[in-house]
Amino acid sequence: MDPNRGPRLNPHIASAPLYTPGTAVEEVAARYGVAEVIKLASNENPLGPSPRAVAAIRAALPELFRYPRIADDELRARLAERLGPAIGPEHIATGNGATELLALISQGFIDEGDEAIICPPTFPMYEILIRRRGGRPVRVNLTVDYEYDVEAILAAITPRTRLIFICSPNNPTGTIMTQTEADRLMAGVPDRVVVIFDESYLAFVDRDDHVKAIDYVRAGRTVILLRSFSKAHGLAGLRVGYAIAHPTLAEYLWRSRLPFHLGSLALVGAMAALDDVDHVSRTRALIIAERAKLVDRLKALGLFVVPSQSNFIIFRPGYDPQTVYEHLLRRGVIVRPADFFYMPEFIRVSVGTPEQNARFIAALKDVLDVLAAGQAERS
Ligand SMILES: Cc1ncc(COP(=O)(O)O)c(C=O)c1O
Incomplete structure (x- = not known):
């Protein structure tokens, strides 16, 4: 051409x-x-993969000629049940993998020239998606011990900052943000900035000082947590993830997705995987x-x-x-x-x-x- x-x-x-x-x-x-x-x-x-998910997907195959349920309310309700007190389906938005939610977040918050703070070494999709929107990734590197440098993150916030990406456990370092660090961060971040806590690997944490980011959702803070069925549930090929956030933010993400964004196999597979404790x-x-x-x-x-x-x-x-x-x-x-x-x-x-x-x-x-x-x- x-x-x-x-x-x-x-x-x-x-x-x-x-x-x-x-x-x-x-x-x-x-x-x-x-x-x-x-x-x-x-x-x-x-x-x-979760064997229960595989069985549910097999059983759903004859229905493939139908469009999936456009409403994912059943999956969101089941997720909410498992997430504990004060979290309802209205706090949840599902996605075609956590990656789709990352894309919806950049689409929803980043316009040309807007800034988003990322903390390399980290998951490269944050930077890629910010750049696709014409945004400016602002790098605040992890410390020499691969920990978050909270003071440096706070110092990097400008009037153009829209998002801060925290990945915990972080890919590729496997290091975490502790509760103390997160509290310090959240004490300094203005509410106009959305903090993304990517918790795709949360199931593998055994340190009890890991941040309980869901409590920031309960407290009404402007955070979006991301979770994935790709890792602990063994369903990377199915492409299901979800966000947990204040209902205003969850609905904003929900409105920006495509109709039928989760296929029917993904919906039944994810629901069965949730039961496969x-x-x-x-x-x-x-x-x-x-x-x-x-x-x-x-x-x-x-x-x-x-x-x-x-x-x-x-x-x-x-x-x-x-x-x-x-x-x-x-x-x-x-x-x-x-x-x-x-x-x-x-x-x-x-x-x-x-x-x-x-x-x-x-x-x-x-x-x-x-x-x-x-x-x-x-x-
Ligand atoms: C930190 C992090 N976030 C998100 C994802 C994407 O997960 P999903 O498969 O749910 O799109 C990955 C995948 O490797 C990841 O490492």
Whole structure:
């Protein structure tokens, strides 16, 4: 198409970076001829999908010729029941994954030139979506210990600030915002600024000083919490997430979605997954036990590891992460070089089953030995 005569493209959409997903199992199997590839690249649930969700989805297949219920009130009512006192369906907006809600939030609050504070290293979609709207991402980096720098965040607020993104546990560091830090933040943020608490990985937290952000919703503050069915429920492929916020904000998000934004399989699958308490608790127990072992094993290899409250761990391999990643691919193990997550010296690995983790550690040890031998030869 002739760029001078074709349609005018929105320059913000045309120039914003694209999301880079984790490498697919099929791609690695085909490229390297490895029979059993393990993917520890996208923080997926190593126990698979909620079995109750799978059964409900199967049972719903004959109804696929119908449009889904346009109202998601049943899912919102069930969510509200589980969220405890003073939270009703009017506090909830559902989305096609938490990602859709992030998009609706940027669409709803960011216009050309508006500012949004992000705290890298963090989830890159915040910045991408702000840029698509012509907004200005204002970076307030995490501290050297990968913690939130609350005073710096408050100091970065200007009359143009519309949003502040807090991710806890944070992707890719696995670190959290504590209650004390969050209270300090909320004490200084004016009500015209919306604070987003992305809690997609909340199920994996075992520290009791983690912020209970839902209490800010109960207190009527201008916050939006984001949760996802992709991780603890094992339904990343189904695409369901939800926001919890003051009814005015929840309704604002709800009004800006498309009709039928959740397919009928997503609706029934999510509702069944909510009842599958057993699957979530087995997942949580596995992740918490395995991540501790994985951290110890990575440290035993002499690597720098950031302590994690999530279902992934970030570590510094000591060699070029891309090289380590490619060597691991040849051994049938997919991890994620973290350059896309603002951490170019690091690799992020998702916590898998005990067998997957053992295979990853064995492969990594082998790769590091090969790279060390190569380095010794050259020197
Ligand atoms: C911090 C964070 N927020 C949101 C999401 C998106 O979740 P969903 O699959 O519900 O769109 C992810 C996915 O990896 C994430 O890491």
